Amino acid sequence: MRTLNQRYAVAGVALALVAPLALYLNYSAPPSADLQAIGSAIPRRLGKWVAEGPDRGGTKEEEEILQTDSIFTRTYGCGALLSCDLTIVSAQDNPNAVHPPELCYTGSGWTETLKDTIAVRVGGSERVVNRRQFVRGGGTHLWMLYWYKAGAISTPSYLGFQWEALKARLVRSGCSCSLVQVRAEFSKADFEGEVLAELIKFAAEVMPAVDVAIP
Numbered sequence: 001m002r003t004l005n006q007r008y009a010v011a012g013v014a015l016a017l018v019a020p021l022a023l024y025l026n027y028s029a030p031p032s033a034d035l036q037a038i039g040s041a042i043p044r045r046l047g048k049w050v051a052e053g054p055d056r057g058g059t060k061e062e063e064e065i066l067q068t069d070s071i072f073t074r075t076y077g078c079g080a081l082l083s084c085d086l087t088i089v090s091a092q093d094n095p096n097a098v099h100p101p102e103l104c105y106t107g108s109g110w111t112e113t114l115k116d117t118i119a120v121r122v123g124g125s126e127r128v129v130n131r132r133q134f135v136r137g138g139g140t141h142l143w144m145l146y147w148y149k150a151g152a153i154s155t156p157s158y159l160g161f162q163w164e165a166l167k168a169r170l171v172r173s174g175c176s177c178s179l180v181q182v183r184a185e186f187s188k189a190d191f192e193g194e195v196l197a198e199l200i201k202f203a204a205e206v207m208p209a210v211d212v213a214i215p
Helices: 002-026 035-041 060-066 102-108 158-170 189-213
Strands: 049-051 071-077 083-092 111-122 125-136 140-150 153-155 176-186
Touching (some): 035 071, 035 083, 035 189, 083 189, 102 140, 140 158, 153 158
Antiparallel strands (some): 049 071, 071 083, 140 153, 140 176
């Protein structure tokens, strides 16, 4: 009897260890996020930034870069100074649809020249986001800021994002799983400081709007 009880105990421990993984994999193909609704919830004017042209899904290059077609993109401008893209990759209850974008940028002809995090002031608080700088042949430069959202939680950490999504699955509450990025391309390296400063200001306008659109 003791041996049988020990076997039951071992089996119970094994099930307890495997259950979270099984639950995680069980959600490998959840429904797509309503990107049209997300876009409608984000104002076409954010501070001095005004939307230019219609919203769009991912271009062929963006879909190749991000490895998904669940993409919402809107371009904002502020006069002749600069245009910035807001891109959201979102899937309900599916963190596997989201991954660090630099992995695909570097595989699509871009060379990463800077990788760190930076604080963006939003109201009376600061939020930490990922900062990346890229360049590619022809002298095109790119600044990108991005962060992850698991429901109401925003984080620059990919592992932290995955953990928050897993916790939501374990309690069966579900959550939106999103990558939010803002980026600006420019051709003259001498302008990189000015472009980055404007992109940070744009991110500060985007964050509260995205929080409302993707609760």
